[in-house]
Amino acid sequence: MNDQHSAYDPNQIEKAIYEDWEKSGDFHDEPDDRIPYCIVIPPPNVTGALHVGHALNNTIQDVLIRFYRMRGFNTLWLPGTDHAGVATQSVVERRLWESEHKTRHDLGRDVLIERIWRWKDEYETRILSQLKRLGCSCDWKRTRFTMDEGLSRAVREVFINLFKENLIYRGKRLINWCCQHRTALSNDELVYEPAKGQYWYIRYPVKGDSSQSIIVATTRPETMLGDTAVAVHSTDDRYKHLHGKTVILPLLEREIPVITDDELANPKKGTGAVKVTPAHDPNDYECGKRNDLQFISILNDDGTLNENAGPYAGLDRYEARKRVVEDLATRNLLVKVEDHEYEIAHCYRCHDIIEPYLSDQWFVKMAPLVELARQSVMDDEVIFFPQSRSKQFLDWLDTTPDWCISRQIWWGHRIPIWYCTVCNPDIKINEKGDILAIPGDAEPLVPDSSSINASVSQCPKCGNSKTVQDPDVLDTWFSSQLWPMSTLGWPDKTADLQYYYPTNVLVTARDIIALWVARMVMVGKKYIGKKPFSHVYIHGTILDEHGNIMSKSRGNGFDPIKMVDGGSEEIEDYRHDPPEKRMEHYKAYGADALRYGVMSLAAIGQDIRLIISRQKRDDDSYDVEVLRFEEGRRFCNKIWQVAHGVILQQCKNVKPVRNTSSYLEDRWLHHILAHGIENMQQAYTEYRMASACDHFYHLFWDNFCSWYVEIVKPRLWEGPEESADYARFHLVEALIIFLKLIHPIMPFISEELWRKLKPLAAQAGLKDIESSLIRAPWPDAGQFKKDDDTAQITETARAIAATINNIRSEHDAIGEHVKLPEVIITSSSSISIDPLRPYIKGLERFVKTNKIRIESDMIRPEQSAAGVVGNIEIFIPLAGLIDFEAEKQRLAKKISQAQADLEKILKKLSNPSFIDKAPAEIIEKEKIMRAELESVIEKLNQNLELIE
Numbered sequence: 001m002n003d004q005h006s007a008y009d010p011n012q013i014e015k016a017i018y019e020d021w022e023k024s025g026d027f028h029d030e031p032d033d034r035i036p037y038c039i040v041i042p043p044p045n046v047t048g049a050l051h052v053g054h055a056l057n058n059t060i061q062d063v064l065i066r067f068y069r070m071r072g073f074n075t076l077w078l079p080g081t082d083h084a085g086v087a088t089q090s091v092v093e094r095r096l097w098e099s100e101h102k103t104r105h106d107l108g109r110d111v112l113i114e115r116i117w118r119w120k121d122e123y124e125t126r127i128l129s130q131l132k133r134l135g136c137s138c139d140w141k142r143t144r145f146t147m148d149e150g151l152s153r154a155v156r157e158v159f160i161n162l163f164k165e166n167l168i169y170r171g172k173r174l175i176n177w178c179c180q181h182r183t184a185l186s187n188d189e190l191v192y193e194p195a196k197g198q199y200w201y202i203r204y205p206v207k208g209d210s211s212q213s214i215i216v217a218t219t220r221p222e223t224m225l226g227d228t229a230v231a232v233h234s235t236d237d238r239y240k241h242l243h244g245k246t247v248i249l250p251l252l253e254r255e256i257p258v259i260t261d262d263e264l265a266n267p268k269k270g271t272g273a274v275k276v277t278p279a280h281d282p283n284d285y286e287c288g289k290r291n292d293l294q295f296i297s298i299l300n301d302d303g304t305l306n307e308n309a310g311p312y313a314g315l316d317r318y319e320a321r322k323r324v325v326e327d328l329a330t331r332n333l334l335v336k337v338e339d340h341e342y343e344i345a346h347c348y349r350c351h352d353i354i355e356p357y358l359s360d361q362w363f364v365k366m367a368p369l370v371e372l373a374r375q376s377v378m379d380d381e382v383i384f385f386p387q388s389r390s391k392q393f394l395d396w397l398d399t400t401p402d403w404c405i406s407r408q409i410w411w412g413h414r415i416p417i418w419y420c421t422v423c424n425p426d427i428k429i430n431e432k433g434d435i436l437a438i439p440g441d442a443e444p445l446v447p448d449s450s451s452i453n454a455s456v457s458q459c460p461k462c463g464n465s466k467t468v469q470d471p472d473v474l475d476t477w478f479s480s481q482l483w484p485m486s487t488l489g490w491p492d493k494t495a496d497l498q499y500y501y502p503t504n505v506l507v508t509a510r511d512i513i514a515l516w517v518a519r520m521v522m523v524g525k526k527y528i529g530k531k532p533f534s535h536v537y538i539h540g541t542i543l544d545e546h547g548n549i550m551s552k553s554r555g556n557g558f559d560p561i562k563m564v565d566g567g568s569e570e571i572e573d574y575r576h577d578p579p580e581k582r583m584e585h586y587k588a589y590g591a592d593a594l595r596y597g598v599m600s601l602a603a604i605g606q607d608i609r610l611i612i613s614r615q616k617r618d619d620d621s622y623d624v625e626v627l628r629f630e631e632g633r634r635f636c637n638k639i640w641q642v643a644h645g646v647i648l649q650q651c652k653n654v655k656p657v658r659n660t661s662s663y664l665e666d667r668w669l670h671h672i673l674a675h676g677i678e679n680m681q682q683a684y685t686e687y688r689m690a691s692a693c694d695h696f697y698h699l700f701w702d703n704f705c706s707w708y709v710e711i712v713k714p715r716l717w718e719g720p721e722e723s724a725d726y727a728r729f730h731l732v733e734a735l736i737i738f739l740k741l742i743h744p745i746m747p748f749i750s751e752e753l754w755r756k757l758k759p760l761a762a763q764a765g766l767k768d769i770e771s772s773l774i775r776a777p778w779p780d781a782g783q784f785k786k787d788d789d790t791a792q793i794t795e796t797a798r799a800i801a802a803t804i805n806n807i808r809s810e811h812d813a814i815g816e817h818v819k820l821p822e823v824i825i826t827s828s829s830s831i832s833i834d835p836l837r838p839y840i841k842g843l844e845r846f847v848k849t850n851k852i853r854i855e856s857d858m859i860r861p862e863q864s865a866a867g868v869v870g871n872i873e874i875f876i877p878l879a880g881l882i883d884f885e886a887e888k889q890r891l892a893k894k895i896s897q898a899q900a901d902l903e904k905i906l907k908k909l910s911n912p913s914f915i916d917k918a919p920a921e922i923i924e925k926e927k928i929m930r931a932e933l934e935s936v937i938e939k940l941n942q943n944l945e946l947i948e
């Protein structure tokens with residue numbers, strides 16, 4: 001009989017199955033009297049296509065949704081995308097510059113926004129189709145976008161509400177400014193990186209006495225143009241005589257006071273005197289407020305210097321730095337320069353160096369809100385997996401400043417605030433009608449309603465209708481924080497919101513715990529009075545084999561869909577200068593193999609290293625293989641082969657045999673199924689995806705395929721008929737269970753085999769097989785009887801089989817496929833061997849022997865090989881198997897060869913000059929070889945003794 005069936009080809013089935021699920025409405029539920037299980041997707045940004053990290057994140061969610069769907073919950077996995085303000089606008093602006101050499105100002109607000117909407121439509125479509133290709137069973141009828149009408153209304157509702165509660169305010173603050181993006185950023189959007197810089201020591205002459213001066217040190221010399229004081233410590237004797245005096249700011253010749261500020265000046269650091277630039281440094285800013293200093297901003301929003309910089313106006317900040325240093329040096333005011341390493345903040349999107357920048361921005365007062373989030377975690381309303389991640393959450397709550405929510409870009413939710421241009425004549429508007437600046441003291445007006453078309457068309461004070469809307473948009477996270485509520489219909493009290501909120505679990509990566517997770521908890525508690533989710537599952541990050549984060553721009557990432565469907569792609573590797581291009585070819589692994597590969601590595605709290613091999617072809621392109629996906633593909637193929645070759649072929653005339661089987665292996669199968677169902681259920685429930693893969697692999701491959709299927713084959717072929725009936729029934733019954741258990745991870749192959757198996761399952765009288773597998777009920781472990789005695793006997797039988805196969809492989813003279821004339825199993829205790837009798841027939845075939853004899857208390861026959869399992873001995877008589885004379889000679893030759901090799905190594909190891917000079921790992925290698933050879937010689941001698 002031939003077990004081989006045509007290999008599994010995922011491309012033949014996956015797309016058709018997905019379409020069927022979609023058509024049948026299998027992803028959609030409406031509120032009813034079942035228990036809900038809901039996940040809202042972390043909305044992918046519409047900046048580009050999905051990467052391998054998304055494949056991990058979304059597969060986990062799909063596994064959970066499919067598992068709970070099968071368990072009878074009313075499930076909703078709500079999909080959608082995020083407009084990702086700064087990120088998306090900058091991608092589109094970059095494209096605009098590359099292709100048309102235009103800036104956003106050439107296009108104007110409306111045209112740019114229209115372009116970004118087109119970009120969004122294109123990428124949203126692409127992202128959603130990628131999710132479908134991965135098998136994600138999202139409820140596409142409920143797909144949302146952070147800027148669609150309903151979600152925009154939720155944003156307005158919260159903004160207006162917080163504004164009316166005085167929890168949103170506008171103020172002049174020193175904020176983080178990205179000169180590339182020309183917008184404010186919140187603290188959470190910065191990345192700190194070490195930088196090599198300098199300390200410049202500059203001399204400020206004292207007014208009226210050019211013989212005296214104060215020396216200050218700075219890492220940013222150009223900011224001296226905005227200095228409004230020099231601060232010293234009140235107890236610093238070096239400067240006591242200068243208290244109350246003034247110094248002349250070099251280059252601009254401006255007179256500035258010497259002040260005492262014990263918080264800013266540290267007598268032990270540098271010269272003890274510091275320059276104070278309140279408009280360009282956070283510490284100086286506080287000092288400026290304490291001492292009522294002038295705030296002089298010297299920067300334009302694009303990083304060039306403004307009119308306050310005198311002769312340096314118009315220069316870029318780095319050019320200005322060079323010129324300032326040169327000019328100081330020529331005037332002999334530069335005392336010295338020291339190298340200095342420090343941490344510097346960069347924009348998390350464009351990596352430009354962030355400038356502290358004084359401007360009018362909108363802020364959310366955080367103190368009252370963080371308390372709500374803290375309580376939720378402290379009271380275990382929201383539980384983190386792994387638990388340790390809750391610390392990151394709480395730490396952020398403790399330290400977060402007020403949240404700067406205004407962004408000086410166009411793509412996003414425009415701030416729902418209007419100003420009267422008559423009451424505020426300082427509002428600057430250019431000829432195009434663009435608002436250039438809103439003075440800090442302009443009075444904000446909010447609309448009465450949160451409807452997205454509502455505006456303030458008339459000034460309540462002067463009755464004029466000349467009002468303008470604030471030009472800024474809100475931080476992306478302002479809308480993302482509402483995602484679990486707004487996608488379900490809030491602020492309306494919809495049936496969905498009442499039924500599905502709070503959701504069950506948020507599956508996300510650790511880098512947005514503060515940016516996103518904490519804020520969702522805050523607003524959920526504030527506006528609904530309930531947490532947004534019960535669990536937060538923080539999964540690891542996907543890394544390459546060297547531990548680097550994967551991304552296409554680094555040249556070590558890949559498009560997950562290319563791995564599913566196969567194909568080729570040109571990769572640009574930016575790690576090289578100039579960037580290297582290479583062509584890569586991918587084979588089609590199919591979605592199931594990729595899902596299994598990624599899930600088999602997803603252990604709680606751990607990053608995931610993917611080993612990728614790139615083999616160069618003759619034409620300098622590369623074949624790319626991912627080891628884990630390869631394993632997934634191999635596993636799919638095994639499932640496919642066993643299902644077809646053994647079960648679908650051999651069990652065509654399966655019959656319903658209801659009563660309990662008297663066959664040992666059948667009872668054992670039920671025993672492992674009962675445990676298997678429990679283990680899988682527990683692993684899925686506890687987010688242990690890698691364990692679920694391990695359990696299933698062991699259950700299906702090691703236990704079912706490598707043992708049960710092999711042991712029952714004689715019953716299928718030779719009968720008796722009743723025995724074959726039971727075997728067929730159990731094979732079909734077990735496969736039904738296996739398909740259910742693995743469906744959440746490998747949905748396609750399981751659904752396809754389920755369809756093929758259904759007629760046989762019906763013939764066997766099995767229940768709950770009517771629907772598609774996606775809607776089939778999760779198996780009940782209680783339907784199978786656990787039987788520890790049977791498990792014990794089976795373990796012994798398997799150990800005996802393994803021992804026999806070991807002996808065979810140690811005696812290469814026997815030959816791999818030669819049938820052993822006889823195997824004897826014996827023990828002094830008949831209790832040990834009698835229960836094995838039912839396994840004899842299966843075992844005989846399994847270990848390839850004509851006969852297994854069970855004897856009590858037998859002595860080892862002459863010229864036989866032997867093995868031991870517990871108190872059982874196994875003898876394999878070798879007469880007739882081996883030509884003893886020839887084997888003696890062969891063994892003797894091998895022994896002398898091995899001994900010669902050993903001699904050489906021993907000589908090396910006793911040579912002092914080798915031991916002294918050779919690297920440690922070479923010596924270690926020799927020692928390992930020595931041990932190996934010694935054990936080989938021992939084995940060979942034993943075998944020789946045996947036949948002498």
Ligand SMILES: [Zn+2]
Pocket residue numbers: 178179180181347348349350351352
């Ligand atoms: Zn930037």
Ligand SMILES: [Zn+2]
Pocket residue numbers: 420421422423424459460461462463464
């Ligand atoms: Zn007015």
